[in-house]
Amino acid sequence: MLTLMSDVARKSLGPASRRRLKGMIDPILAPVGSIHGAKGPSNKVALTFDDGPDPVVTPRLLDLLRTRGVRATFFVLTDKAADRPELLRRIAEEGHEIGLHFDRHDRLTRMRLGEARRRVRAARAWLESLTGPVRFFRPPFGSQSLSTYMMARFEGLEVVSWGPYAEDWAEQAPETAAGKVLGPVKGGDIVLMHDGLEKPEGEALPTFDRVRMVELILDGLAARNLAPGAVGDLLADGGPRLSAWFRR
Numbered sequence: 001m002l003t004l005m006s007d008v009a010r011k012s013l014g015p016a017s018r019r020r021l022k023g024m025i026d027p028i029l030a031p032v033g034s035i036h037g038a039k040g041p042s043n044k045v046a047l048t049f050d051d052g053p054d055p056v057v058t059p060r061l062l063d064l065l066r067t068r069g070v071r072a073t074f075f076v077l078t079d080k081a082a083d084r085p086e087l088l089r090r091i092a093e094e095g096h097e098i099g100l101h102f103d104r105h106d107r108l109t110r111m112r113l114g115e116a117r118r119r120v121r122a123a124r125a126w127l128e129s130l131t132g133p134v135r136f137f138r139p140p141f142g143s144q145s146l147s148t149y150m151m152a153r154f155e156g157l158e159v160v161s162w163g164p165y166a167e168d169w170a171e172q173a174p175e176t177a178a179g180k181v182l183g184p185v186k187g188g189d190i191v192l193m194h195d196g197l198e199k200p201e202g203e204a205l206p207t208f209d210r211v212r213m214v215e216l217i218l219d220g221l222a223a224r225n226l227a228p229g230a231v232g233d234l235l236a237d238g239g240p241r242l243s244a245w246f247r248r
């Protein structure tokens with residue numbers, strides 16, 4: 001029902017009407033809301049990186065974040081992390097927050113709930129054995145039904161969606177990708193980016209320098225007096241802004 005409602009809204013309403021509709025629905029559905037940002041005035045912006053760790057991009061990204069003294073959240077795929085446990089350990093040791101993306105980049109909405117639960121439990125247990133407690137979960141593709149949301153909550157995980165995104169799965173100049181974030185971004189937002197990148201078979205991966213994109217985003221945030229950090233840092237201030245977020 002909720003998925004249907006959001007599909008109808010996506011297809012038939014303009015952006016302004018969609019925002020209005022969402023503004024009316026979100027307070028009603030807050031008990032089943034996903035974390036979309038932080039409440040209240042904030043100068044913080046959470047940086048999130050999905051689909052890693054990646055053997056080429058992640059080390060360079062970690063170097064950049066260390067140089068700038070910035071903490072971020074990495075939503076990792078545990079099958080990829082298992083191939084490179086040293087990278088996963090480095091992410092944790094350098095003080096970043098580690099969230100669960102899943103074991104592989106599959107849609108939870110396209111499998112039986114029992115399978116989704118079993119895989120979330122196993123992936124989380126493995127991750128926690130290496131890096132400590134995991135609080136946040138972001139399902140691949142943002143695919144979520146009311147059932148998979150409830151499952152994640154019953155497992156004690158908090159579901160995190162996102163606000164501005166760089167569209168960094170598409171080929172483009174780093175300046176263009178950074179501009180897509182810096183245009184709309186405001187304090188309290190959660191920014192979506194990728195250090196790894198999982199695309200459907202046969203689709204080409206973009207080759208632009210995504211670490212340069214992050215560097216430009218950090219410069220742009222600093223110029224606006226916005227402070228980048230991890231999702232946990234963002235929520236420590238104002239508490240979560242929740243939004244009903246269901247999609248196939």
Ligand SMILES: [Zn+2]
Nearest residue numbers: 050051140141
């Ligand atoms: Zn992903």
